[in-house]
Amino acid sequence: MTPSASETSGIRIQQLHKSYGSLEVLTGIDLTLAPGHIYGLLGPNGAGKTTLMSTICNHTFLSSGTILIDGQDPAENAAVLARTCFIHEDQPYNDVFSVAAILKVMPNFYPDWDESLAQRLVSRFRLPVERRARKLSRGQKSAFAIVISLASRAPYTFLDEPYLGLDPTAREIFYEELLSDFGDHPRTIVMSTHLIDEAADLMEEVIVLHEGEIVLQADVDAARSSAFVARGLADEVRAFALDREILSERSLGRILSATIRGEVTPDDERRATATRISLEPVGLQDLIAAIGIHTLTSALTQENR
Amino acid sequence: MNPSMRSMRLYLSNKTYVVGVPIITLAAMVVLSVLIALVTGIVVGLPLPAAVEEGFRNNLMSLTALPGFLISMGALAVNRNFAMALAFGSTRRHFWIGTAWGFLATSLVTAATAVLLLALETLTHGWFVHTHTFDVVAMGSGNYPKTFGMTFVLSALSLFLGALFGTVYRAFGTVSTTVTAFAMGIVLIGLVALGVWQRVRVIAFLADWGLWAVVAIVAALVVAVAAASYSANRLATF
Numbered sequence: 313m314t315p316s317a318s319e320t321s322g323i324r325i326q327q328l329h330k331s332y333g334s335l336e337v338l339t340g341i342d343l344t345l346a347p348g349h350i351y352g353l354l355g356p357n358g359a360g361k362t363t364l365m366s367t368i369c370n371h372t373f374l375s376s377g378t379i380l381i382d383g384q385d386p387a388e389n390a391a392v393l394a395r396t397c398f399i400h401e402d403q404p405y406n407d408v409f410s411v412a413a414i415l416k417v418m419p420n421f422y423p424d425w426d427e428s429l430a431q432r433l434v435s436r437f438r439l440p441v442e443r444r445a446r447k448l449s450r451g452q453k454s455a456f457a458i459v460i461s462l463a464s465r466a467p468y469t470f471l472d473e474p475y476l477g478l479d480p481t482a483r484e485i486f487y488e489e490l491l492s493d494f495g496d497h498p499r500t501i502v503m504s505t506h507l508i509d510e511a512a513d514l515m516e517e518v519i520v521l522h523e524g525e526i527v528l529q530a531d532v533d534a535a536r537s538s539a540f541v542a543r544g545l546a547d548e549v550r551a552f553a554l555d556r557e558i559l560s561e562r563s564l565g566r567i568l569s570a571t572i573r574g575e576v577t578p579d580d581e582r583r584a585t586a587t588r589i590s591l592e593p594v595g596l597q598d599l600i601a602a603i604g605i606h607t608l609t610s611a612l613t614q615e616n617r
Numbered sequence: 618m619n620p621s622m623r624s625m626r627l628y629l630s631n632k633t634y635v636v637g638v639p640i641i642t643l644a645a646m647v648v649l650s651v652l653i654a655l656v657t658g659i660v661v662g663l664p665l666p667a668a669v670e671e672g673f674r675n676n677l678m679s680l681t682a683l684p685g686f687l688i689s690m691g692a693l694a695v696n697r698n699f700a701m702a703l704a705f706g707s708t709r710r711h712f713w714i715g716t717a718w719g720f721l722a723t724s725l726v727t728a729a730t731a732v733l734l735l736a737l738e739t740l741t742h743g744w745f746v747h748t749h750t751f752d753v754v755a756m757g758s759g760n761y762p763k764t765f766g767m768t769f770v771l772s773a774l775s776l777f778l779g780a781l782f783g784t785v786y787r788a789f790g791t792v793s794t795t796v797t798a799f800a801m802g803i804v805l806i807g808l809v810a811l812g813v814w815q816r817v818r819v820i821a822f823l824a825d826w827g828l829w830a831v832v833a834i835v836a837a838l839v840v841a842v843a844a845a846s847y848s849a850n851r852l853a854t855f
């Protein structure tokens with residue numbers, strides 16, 4: 313039996329650096345993932361999400377820093393790595409293996425493999441089990457990765473863009489099955505995704521990566537309340553946000569929508585009412601995009617100085 | 618379950634491929650030999666006369682037919698199975714050990730099949746037409762242990778050689794794979810040069826030990842190639 317979430321102590325990462333030649337992909341990551349939670353790993357393309365998960369699971373080697381899973385270094389550590397499951401978004405499969413052949417060997421790797429869950433998911437996703445895994449369509453590959461990841465019951469499960477190519481029905485099946493299975497068998501799930509708002513209800517905590525750095529780690533509600541959107545006439549919105557940090561701006565004619573860092577105070581509400589500015593909660597997806605744009609703009613500004 | 622056994626079972630999960638195809642290849646060799654004998658028989662008559670039959674004892678098909686497929690199988694196993702095993706929580710070390718056991722299982726089945734086909738060939742006096750596929754000089758002239766030993770080490774060498782190239786490709790990329798192939802060619806030429814230089818001793822050694830000497834040399838190559846593959850595997854990434 314693999315340890316349950318209550319018997320694991322989570323993942324601790326300190327000063328993790330990862331470079332490919334001269335390209336530094338992860339630049340000093342400090343991160344603690346408590347066991348038994350679903351984490352959303354968010355950020356733009358190339359932010360280092362897959363590299364971070366690959367390094368945790370020892371699929372690639374770290375350049376410096378430490379990673380501990382349940383207090384142990386996972387590098388070539390059979391007992392620790394056996395508690396992980398990480399199907400990459402572009403996971404290669406042996407050319408001659410069918411879906412059925414791969415599913416048949418899975419109980420060898422995962423003692424808590426749930427065959428009935430696997431069969432139910434295969435049926436719900438309508439996966440062609442006799443087809444070779446490499447011949448599956450993009451959506452079918454994602455569905456297959458979800459089948460393996462969920463049925464493995466691995467205490468540390470990593471999902472790399474699990475939605476890629478999935479139609480809305482299949483995505484709904486995924487949400488439903490993930491929440492149901494997680495409720496019965498809590499474990500640590502780290503999920504990278506771009507469909508942030510759609511997946512927001514699944515995540516308990518979000519980790520936002522930008523250019524190899526963690527720019528935000530917070531629970532979903534705290535993240536949402538860490539900024540708000542002010543919408544109104546451009547001049548008035550700019551005046552309203554004069555002493556605030558604007559993360560991003562979007563204008564349509566004279567109307568400006570600004571994503572502003574911080575919580576809405578009673579004073580903000582009073583000023584907004586007086587100037588006919590509407591204050592709205594920020595969507596998680598918009599917040600992440602705004603952080604990305606803001607970080608990029610700040611970097612460019614510093615570079616130009 | 619022992620962590621290595623997980624990877625061995627992954628390797629063996631498609632038995633048609635890792636066991637079936639080598640057996641089919643050996644059987645195809647027999648069919649091909651019989652067809653060649655039948656064509657030859659149009660001129661010299663069937664069953665083949667003793668003089669022609671002796672020529673068939675130098676048939677090298679048993680040495681050349683298997684390696685191509687087994688090398689590609691070894692390369693594929695360490696590439697695609699490696700990515701799968703790591704995704705499923707295996708270590709590099711246990712993946713390599715498990716896959717190596719799988720290679721030995723494939724070699725064992727291939728060698729046992731060769732011995733079985735040799736027995737049938739002997740029983741049917743060359744498949745009823747006096748042709749030779751396994752009862753050949755290169756396999757020990759009908760000697761069962763030698764046929765087994767030669768097929769086993771040849772299969773293992775092919776699989777581990779494929780594994781070496783597959784692992785170097787995964788660990789270091791295409792340029793390094795080409796450099797490895799070139800370096801192995803240089804080493805091979807060096808060994809041949811050494812053999813030519815010491816030909817008197819080599820000939821004496823071969824005369825004393827016969828085909829077992831070749832089996833021993835190939836077995837030593839298997840160990841060397843396996844060790845190199847293991848070292849490269851420790852550095853391979855997803």
